[in-house]
Amino acid sequence: MNTQVVNIINNLNIKGQTIKFFDFFKDPSKVFKTIGIPILSIAMFLVIWNAVASQIKTSLGQVPGPAHVYQQIITLYGEHVEERNKETAFYERQEKRNAKKLEKNPDAKVKIRPYTGKETFFDQVITSIVTVITGFLLASLIAIPIGIICGLSTTLYSALNPLIQTFKPISPLAWLPIVTMIVSAVYISDDPMFDKSFLNSAITVMLCCMWPTIINTTVGVSTIDKDLINVSRVLRLGWMTNVIKIVLPSSIPMMFAGLRVSLGIGWMVLIAAEMLAQNPGLGKFVWDEFQNGSSNSLARIMVAVVAIGLIGFLLDRVMLLLQKSVSWDKSAIIR
Amino acid sequence: MNHLEISQVAMEFETPTGPFVALDNVNLTIAKGEFVSLIGHSGCGKSTVLNIVAGLYQATTGGVILDGKEVNEPGPDRGVVFQNHSLLPWLTAYENVELAVKQVFTGKKSKAEMKEWILHNLELVHMSHAIDKRPSEISGGMKQRVGIARALAMEPKVLLMDEPFGALDALTRAHMQDSLIEIQARLKNTVIMITHDVDEAVLLSDRIVMMTNGPSATVGEILPVDLPRPRDRVQLAGNKQYNEYRAEVLKFLYERQRKIEPVPAISSEKKKAKSDDEEIAA
Numbered sequence: 001m002n003t004q005v006v007n008i009i010n011n012l013n014i015k016g017q018t019i020k021f022f023d024f025f026k027d028p029s030k031v032f033k034t035i036g037i038p039i040l041s042i043a044m045f046l047v048i049w050n051a052v053a054s055q056i057k058t059s060l061g062q063v064p065g066p067a068h069v070y071q072q073i074i075t076l077y078g079e080h081v082e083e084r085n086k087e088t089a090f091y092e093r094q095e096k097r098n099a100k101k102l103e104k105n106p107d108a109k110v111k112i113r114p115y116t117g118k119e120t121f122f123d124q125v126i127t128s129i130v131t132v133i134t135g136f137l138l139a140s141l142i143a144i145p146i147g148i149i150c151g152l153s154t155t156l157y158s159a160l161n162p163l164i165q166t167f168k169p170i171s172p173l174a175w176l177p178i179v180t181m182i183v184s185a186v187y188i189s190d191d192p193m194f195d196k197s198f199l200n201s202a203i204t205v206m207l208c209c210m211w212p213t214i215i216n217t218t219v220g221v222s223t224i225d226k227d228l229i230n231v232s233r234v235l236r237l238g239w240m241t242n243v244i245k246i247v248l249p250s251s252i253p254m255m256f257a258g259l260r261v262s263l264g265i266g267w268m269v270l271i272a273a274e275m276l277a278q279n280p281g282l283g284k285f286v287w288d289e290f291q292n293g294s295s296n297s298l299a300r301i302m303v304a305v306v307a308i309g310l311i312g313f314l315l316d317r318v319m320l321l322l323q324k325s326v327s328w329d330k331s332a333i334i335r
Numbered sequence: 336m337n338h339l340e341i342s343q344v345a346m347e348f349e350t351p352t353g354p355f356v357a358l359d360n361v362n363l364t365i366a367k368g369e370f371v372s373l374i375g376h377s378g379c380g381k382s383t384v385l386n387i388v389a390g391l392y393q394a395t396t397g398g399v400i401l402d403g404k405e406v407n408e409p410g411p412d413r414g415v416v417f418q419n420h421s422l423l424p425w426l427t428a429y430e431n432v433e434l435a436v437k438q439v440f441t442g443k444k445s446k447a448e449m450k451e452w453i454l455h456n457l458e459l460v461h462m463s464h465a466i467d468k469r470p471s472e473i474s475g476g477m478k479q480r481v482g483i484a485r486a487l488a489m490e491p492k493v494l495l496m497d498e499p500f501g502a503l504d505a506l507t508r509a510h511m512q513d514s515l516i517e518i519q520a521r522l523k524n525t526v527i528m529i530t531h532d533v534d535e536a537v538l539l540s541d542r543i544v545m546m547t548n549g550p551s552a553t554v555g556e557i558l559p560v561d562l563p564r565p566r567d568r569v570q571l572a573g574n575k576q577y578n579e580y581r582a583e584v585l586k587f588l589y590e591r592q593r594k595i596e597p598v599p600a601i602s603s604e605k606k607k608a609k610s611d612d613e614e615i616a617a
């Protein structure tokens with residue numbers, strides 16, 4: 001390779017930290033540890049999966065191995081592309097028709113009808129991600145203030161704690177019917193901004209995933225270093241200043257631990273809720289495939305399972321990055 | 336009228352094994368600009384006295400009067416320098432001082448004046464070079480300096496310091512003491528300082544208040560230190576009077592207030608007291 005390029009990359013200077021990109025590859029044991037070992041373990045997992053899968057026969061045929069699942073990923077992607085093409089074609093046809101109409105009669109009323117095709121696997125993925133993030137944000141907006149208040153005031157803590165502890169273990173499956181009924185009763189509008197099914201899923205996610213954030217924030221706030229509280233008292237900081245300058249920064253690590261658990265729970269809850277309520281999303285995809293019962297169904301469900309896992313992992317990474325960016329202690333090891 | 340008066344203060348803590356009387360009948364009057372050290376064995380109640388003056392604790396009986404007003408809550412007129420600096424780790428040195436200055440001077444000083452005042456106080460403790468550093472990026476002694484700057488910047492009537500240099504090595508400690516002497520000469524604050532270090536007490540104080548052992552600790556003896564200022568540690572080392580003061584404090588601590596001495600089976604609590612005693616002797 002061009003040595004000049006190597007030098008430039010070698011000395012990339014970002015925020016005063018020289019990134020020794022190529023040095024990394026100069027140390028084989030390090031490369032093996034950070035890349036080799038994970039690859040090896042994944043390969044081993046695939047081999048075992050393949051071996052076990054070939055031994056089990058179900059009413060829907062053989063349990064699919066990795067190759068079969070991979071093939072279904074390609075198929076699902078193909079279906080997605082096809083559906084999109086249909087959609088653009090549909091709109092093009094309408095536009096052409098409208099253009100013709102307008103040519104004949106410039107005052108003619110033209111309309112574009114929305115495309116109502118089948119939702120593809122990738123559409124369902126997007127729906128699920130948007131729903132879980134909405135529910136999670138709603139939950140955080142409620143949970144963080146409650147956590148802070150509970151952490152600051154022992155009176156409010158003892159008032160709210162029994163409620164929190166009782167609501168916490170409630171399964172999403174129990175919330176869902178209640179949420180569905182209440183949403184249909186309360187959310188009445190001629191031109192609804194959100195689908196009811198979307199609201200049902202998001203609210204169920206919210207109800208199930210706010211507890212870890214509340215509890216962790218409470219603990220974080222109530223275990224602030226006593227000396228820092230004394231500093232605040234000596235300075236006679238106002239309530240808001242105290243919260244912003246002292247309480248929030250010192251409880252950020254605990255708060256984020258809670259937020260990450262919350263998001264993880266929210267994601268699991270969402271899939272279950274979508275399955276049970278037939279609300280659009282990955283859960284519905286899994287259920288539909290299960291009902292469908294073709295020879296490819298199991299493989300398609302497994303694609304969904306892998307996607308659910310990967311997205312959950314990704315969501316956690318995003319939270320981690322967020323935590324790192326708001327954390328004042330840049331030297332702390334955050335995993 | 337007295338500047339600061341601690342009168343008949345008693346402090347009782349509720350403990351699982353019943354009430355514990357930490358302080359009983361503590362009386363002390365302090366004049367404006369006076370530098371007073373509190374010295375005594377570990378656990379005798381020095382911090383408790385300081386916290387009562389700060390308003391962080393409420394005395395069970397008796398009370399503290401500062402310039403004719405009773406103290407019953409903490410406030411910036413009594414600046415506290417905590418034992419372990421207690422800077423906010425997420426703020427830079429400048430911002431730590433700024434927090435205090437904004438709290439005290441908003442509405443009294445303009446923004447530019449406040450900025451100048453913050454920089455002035457950091458300069459006073461020789462920290463101008465590191466104003467943008469976070470506590471984790473500076474040494475223990477530097478953190479303590481910023482803590483002192485923060486307390487001074489509030490322009491407190493009384494400066495309260497709980498073993499401000501206890502966690503520092505001997506060299507840094509000497510350095511900090513010299514800084515404090517210099518600052519004190521310029522600002523003439525009223526100071527109450529807790530210390531375990533006999534030399535430090537004699538070097539810095541106008542009076543040394545020696546406390547008896549707890550429980551029910553009280554003021555044992557008060558030793559006025561009549562050494563000319565400015566004081567210089569090297570010159571004082573050979574000074575006869577200085578050594579007499581030292582001996583006086585040591586006698587109080589090790590003869591009159593000697594801790595009941597070790598039975599071989601040392602519980603962990605006693606072990607702690609013992610190591611603290613050694614520190615006093617050092």
Ligand SMILES: Nc1ncnc2c1ncn2[C@@H]1O[C@H](COP(=O)(O)OP(=O)(O)OP(=O)(O)O)[C@@H](O)[C@H]1O
Nearest residue numbers: 348349350357376377378379380381382383384549
């Ligand atoms: N919040 C509290 N509850 C119960 N007991 C307490 C409390 N604070 C202090 N005490 C007791 O009061 C006594 C005096 O404590 P204090 O911290 O004032 O001692 P000290 O002289 O500052 O000791 P040291 O030199 O080790 O800092 C101790 O016996 C301690 O156990």
Ligand SMILES: [Mg+2]
Nearest residue numbers: 381382383497
């Ligand atoms: Mg103490």
